[in-house]
Amino acid sequence: MPCSERPCSTGPALAVRRARAPERGLNLTVSLRVGAVGPRWCAAAWPSLVPRGLLRYRDIVGRRIRIGQGFTLIEAMVVVLVTGILAALAIVAYQKWTRTARLGEARDLVGHIRTAEESYRAETGNYLNVSKALTPPQMYPAPTPGAFKTAWGAACAVCVNPDAWSWLTVAPANPVWYGYAVMAGTSSTPPSMTVTVNGAAVDLSSMTGQPWYVVSAMGDTNGDGIFTTVYGFSNTNQIMVDREGE
16 A cells, blocks of 8 residues: 555654745645554655646646647637738828828918918919819819829919919929919909818808909829819918818
């Protein structure tokens, strides 16, 4: 019979040695007793020799085998799914950032054109009429803007005068995404165009009886055929945007 199965109460105790190792989960008391069967070591609470939380050998071996086999199919599919979601979010964020940056170009340049028109009126008494219409294909520098940039500075073939933009001293240093147009008139020629912003017509009647202008910047930076338009008017400092984000 193994010592662990025999009663350890027979015979006097010659010595007692106690070992504790709580940090490893051990709490062992070993006694040497002498009886009819001779001296033997008996371990009290023998199961406590195995540290708490220690894996069995077959569990360790099984885990090693699994690690050697690599990812399971489900784990690989989860990784691919998460990667795809993160990539989609990154693409959407990048597209939003690019649209915002290109719209900022249009806002800034419309503001510069408005300032140039005011300077021209201060010198001549009237605003300068540059364009024949506020929509493609009468824009500048690209008559019909799209998903591309166009350099500024060439003569305007679709304008009232090919050099009209140079008279306004508007000259961006870098190529632009949007196309630009500005129509102007005197107190005796009220505006006749129709301007719509997000489905609502803009009231231009307050410009009647005085010099006026309307600036438009149109862009189709993603090439889907839907234009975002930025407007500036002589009777207000407000800049309006039609179909923002298209």
